[in-house]
Amino acid sequence: MNLFDLIFPVKKAYAHCDIPCGVYDPKPAQMAAESVYKMVEKILNPTQIDENDPASRVNYHNNMTRYVIVKEQQAEICKREVLILWTDFFKEENLKDFPELHDLVWKTTKFCSKNKREVSMEAAKELQANVDKVAEIFTKVKAAVK
């Protein structure tokens, strides 16, 4: 050991967890689905433009653009989070108890795309309902593991 190492010994800084890597949770997907719903709600119920106030029109377009961007981003996050659960958390044996899983994930992620393409309360509600079903299965699988 040289003097440099003596003065500045290398210690360990943990950039991971005390528990095995791979902490899974359906909450991010549920939050993203809820955000999509809220954005659709805002887009469909905009504040009215005051024709006598030029700033009002600018604000309207600014807000509307933000809602669309957030809707797009959150739908993408939702899709990714659901797919992570599907590919990493759920195991083949879970299909025995939940044979609908593959179809459910497929439909859920399809709804993510539909919510990107469209502005529809119905699609947003369907997305939330499907993500909740995934979360429900997740909870049951996790409870069974314990």
Add this chain to the structure above:
Amino acid sequence: MNLNPLSRYKIVGHSMEPTFREGEVVWVNNWAYLFSKPRVGDLIVFDFNKRKLVKRIIEIKKEHLLVMGDNPRDSLDSRKFGEIEFEQVKGKVLLRKPQGVYI
């Protein structure tokens, strides 16, 4: 207070990727917060369960901090264990060599 102003830490784990890769050695300023306060975005080393963890500050609440890994998919952080005390903070990670430059 650490008498040595600087410490070297080797990163273990993947929660700070892509900022820090496993095995990378970083320098930490142990005196960084003697005269200034932590700021959101700072990379810190702090005590946690008899270990030192490295995370990024995402929120500051008076004497408490919320921290998160840059790779949230693989990170145990404030989303799980909540706030940490300011007293737990050991130092601030200093800038390291630019990415892509290997010596």
